[in-house]
Amino acid sequence: MIHARLKKRFPAGPDSAEFLLDAEIRTQDAVSVLFGPSGAGKTLTLNSIAGFVRPDEGRVMVDDDILFDGATNVHLPPRARRCGYVFQNYALFPHMTLRQNLEFASQFRPTLERRRKVNEMLDLFRLADLAGRKPHELSGGQKQRCSIARALLAEPRVLLLDEPAQGLDAILRAELHDVLRNVRSSFSTPILMVTHDLEECFAVGDRMFIFHEGKVVQQGTPPEIFDKPASLTVARLLGIYNLLQADVLTLDPGRNTCSLRLGDCELAGPYLPGKFKGDRVWLCVRPEELRASPRDGKPGFNQVPAQLRGATPRPGGMRLEFDRELLADVPRSEYEQNRHNKEWIVEFPSTGLRVL
Amino acid sequence: MAIDWFPLWLSLRVAALSTAFAIVFGLWVAYLLAFRAFRGKEVVDAMVALPLVLPPTVLGYYLLVVLGRTSPFGKFYEWITGSPLVFTWQAAVVAALFHSFPLLVKSTRAALESVDTSYARAARSLGASEWRIFTRVTVPLARRSILAAAAIAFARSLGDFGVTIMIAGNIPGRTQTLAVAIYDAVESGNGALARVMVLVISAIALLILWVANRLAPRHLFG
Numbered sequence: 001m002i003h004a005r006l007k008k009r010f011p012a013g014p015d016s017a018e019f020l021l022d023a024e025i026r027t028q029d030a031v032s033v034l035f036g037p038s039g040a041g042k043t044l045t046l047n048s049i050a051g052f053v054r055p056d057e058g059r060v061m062v063d064d065d066i067l068f069d070g071a072t073n074v075h076l077p078p079r080a081r082r083c084g085y086v087f088q089n090y091a092l093f094p095h096m097t098l099r100q101n102l103e104f105a106s107q108f109r110p111t112l113e114r115r116r117k118v119n120e121m122l123d124l125f126r127l128a129d130l131a132g133r134k135p136h137e138l139s140g141g142q143k144q145r146c147s148i149a150r151a152l153l154a155e156p157r158v159l160l161l162d163e164p165a166q167g168l169d170a171i172l173r174a175e176l177h178d179v180l181r182n183v184r185s186s187f188s189t190p191i192l193m194v195t196h197d198l199e200e201c202f203a204v205g206d207r208m209f210i211f212h213e214g215k216v217v218q219q220g221t222p223p224e225i226f227d228k229p230a231s232l233t234v235a236r237l238l239g240i241y242n243l244l245q246a247d248v249l250t251l252d253p254g255r256n257t258c259s260l261r262l263g264d265c266e267l268a269g270p271y272l273p274g275k276f277k278g279d280r281v282w283l284c285v286r287p288e289e290l291r292a293s294p295r296d297g298k299p300g301f302n303q304v305p306a307q308l309r310g311a312t313p314r315p316g317g318m319r320l321e322f323d324r325e326l327l328a329d330v331p332r333s334e335y336e337q338n339r340h341n342k343e344w345i346v347e348f349p350s351t352g353l354r355v356l
Numbered sequence: 357m358a359i360d361w362f363p364l365w366l367s368l369r370v371a372a373l374s375t376a377f378a379i380v381f382g383l384w385v386a387y388l389l390a391f392r393a394f395r396g397k398e399v400v401d402a403m404v405a406l407p408l409v410l411p412p413t414v415l416g417y418y419l420l421v422v423l424g425r426t427s428p429f430g431k432f433y434e435w436i437t438g439s440p441l442v443f444t445w446q447a448a449v450v451a452a453l454f455h456s457f458p459l460l461v462k463s464t465r466a467a468l469e470s471v472d473t474s475y476a477r478a479a480r481s482l483g484a485s486e487w488r489i490f491t492r493v494t495v496p497l498a499r500r501s502i503l504a505a506a507a508i509a510f511a512r513s514l515g516d517f518g519v520t521i522m523i524a525g526n527i528p529g530r531t532q533t534l535a536v537a538i539y540d541a542v543e544s545g546n547g548a549l550a551r552v553m554v555l556v557i558s559a560i561a562l563l564i565l566w567v568a569n570r571l572a573p574r575h576l577f578g
Contacts, residue, residue, distance in 0.1 A: 052477055078480040091478035095496045104492065105482040154482045 007057040021214040029206035036211030042194040051078035084151030092135040099131040105153040161193035269353035284354040290328035295343035363537035371514040374452035382460035390468040412518020448524035452513030467501030504572035511564040
C-alpha cells in the first residue's frame with residue numbers, strides 16, 4: 001500500500017506565481033497513474049515519495065514503513081527508502097555498460113548471486129545481447145527497459161516512473177505498456193507513474209489520480225473517471241468531451257426524467273438529483289456517444305440540427321465538427337457518402353446524459 | 357656549456373607532488389563546496405581562492421609564520437620527521453600547493469556541478485552511499501574536466517617563484533627550482549643559461565596547456 005499526504009508551498013518568484021501542493025494519494029493497486037497537465041504537481045509528488053524533495057507537512061508511507069512524517073520530523077534519505085525511480089531521461093550511467101549499470105544496482109548481493117540476478121534481468125527484459133553496450137549505443141526503448149530493470153534489481157518497495165512514455169513513438173509506447181504489464185505480472189512491486197497520456201492510463205492503469213494545480217481533483221479506475229468526471233475541471237483536463245451549456249427545463253423524479261434546453265432545442269434525460277428548474281448546467285458528452293446523420297426532415301426526439309464546419313480523419317472513422325462547438329464521430333463510409341451535405345442532425349443518447 | 361638539469365627535475369618533482377596533494381584534498385573540498393550545504397561555505401570558497409589574488413610575498417610571509425621552526429606546526433613537523441620544513445624542497449611543494457590547489461578546486465567544483473543531477477539521484481534511489489556515488493558515478497563522469505584541471509594545476513605549480521623563494525629559499529642543488537634558477541642565472545649575467553631554461557619551461561607549459569585543452573570540454577577553458 002502506498003499512502004502519501006503531502007503539502008509543500010513554493011512562494012511566488014519573480015516570474016512564477018505561488019504554488020501549493022496539497023495532495024493525498026492512497027492506493028493498493030498494482031499500477032496507479034498520476035494524470036494531469038504539466039505543472040500540476042505530479043512529478044513533485046513522485047519526488048517527495050522518492051525523497052528527493054522534502055515536503056513541508058504530511059506523511060509518506062509504503063506498506064507499514066514511514067518514509068516521511070512532518071509531525072515527528074522523519075525524513076529518510078532517498079537511499080534508505082527503497083523506492084525505484086525511472087527518470088524521464090532514464091539516467092543510465094553513461095560511462096558504464098548496460099551490465100555494469102545493472103550490477104551497480106545489485107551491489108549489496110554476493111558476487112555469484114549478483115551475476116545470476118543480473119543475467120536473469122537481462123533475459124527478462126530482452127537485453128542479454130546488448131549487455132556489453134554503453135547507453136549511448138542503445139535505442140530509446142532499450143534504454144528504458146534497462147532503466148526499469150536496474151530499478152527493479154535494487155528490490156524496491158515501489159517503482160516510480162516519471163512520464164515514461166514521453167518522447168516515444170506509438171510502437172515504443174505499446175512496447176513500454178507490454179513491459180509494464182510484464183513487470184506487473186512477474187514482480188509484486190506496485191507501480192506509480194506520472195503521465196499526461198490518457199490512452200496510457202487506460203492501457204496500464206488500475207487506478208488514476210487526476211492532478212490539477214497541486215490538488216488531486218478526482219481518483220478512481222480509469223473507466224469510472226471516463227464515465228463520470230467529477231467536475232467541469234476534470235472533464236476539461238481529460239479533453240475528450242463536448243462541453244455544452246444547457247438550462248434545466250423540467251425535472252420529474254417520479255418518472256425519473258428531465259428535460260434540458262440546448263440553444264433552441266430540447267433534450268430529454270434521466271432525473272438530475274441536486275439540480276433545480278432553471279439551473280444552468282454543463283452537458284458533458286463524448287463525441288463517440290453522439291450519432292450524426294444528414295438532415296432529413298424535422299429533428300426528432302433528442303435530435304439537434306447542426307451545420308457541418310469541418311471533418312478530421314481519426315483512427316476509427318471521421319470526427320465531424322459542427323457549429324455550437326459540437327464534435328461527433330461517424331464511420332468513414334457514412335461521411336464519404338454525405339460529405340457535401342451541410343445540414344446534419346446530431347442525436348444525443350437519452351440514457352447516458354452526463355450533467356455537471 | 358654544461359647545464360645543470362637539477363632545477364628542472366626538482367621543479368617536475370615538486371609540481372607532481374603538489375598536484376597529487378591538490379587532487380586528493382581538492383576533490384574533497386570541491387565535493388563539499390559543490391554538494392554540501394554548511395555554514396560559512398562562502399567563506400571557505402573565498403579562502404580557497406585567496407592565494408590566486410594575494411601577492412606571493414604576503415603568502416610566503418604567512419607560510420613562514422605558520423611553518424617556521426618556532427611555530428607549533430613547524431615544531432610538530434620537526435618532531436615527526438626530524439628536520440625542519442622551511443628551506444627544504446618539501447617547502448617548495450607546500451609553496452606550489454598554494455597555486456595548484458585553488459585552480460583545482462575551482463575547476464573541479466564546476467566540473468562536479470555540471471554533472472547531471474539525475475545520475476546521482478538515480479544512484480541514491482538504488483541505495484548507493486554518497487561515497488559510492490562520488491567515486492563510481494560523479495567523479496568518473498567529470499573525469500576529463502578534473503584531469504584537465506589537474507594539468508593546469510601542474511603547469512601552474514611548475515612555475516611558482518615568489519612563495520618558493522620565500523619559504524624554500526634559493527639553495528642550488530637542494531631547493532633551487534627552475535623558476536628560481538632562471539632568476540639566479542639572469543642576476544649573475546648568465547644569459548645563455550637563462551635562455552635555455554626559459555625555452556624549456558615555456559615548451560613544457562605549452563605542451564601541458566595543449567593536453568588540458570584536448571581533455572577539457574569546451575566550456576571550461578574555451
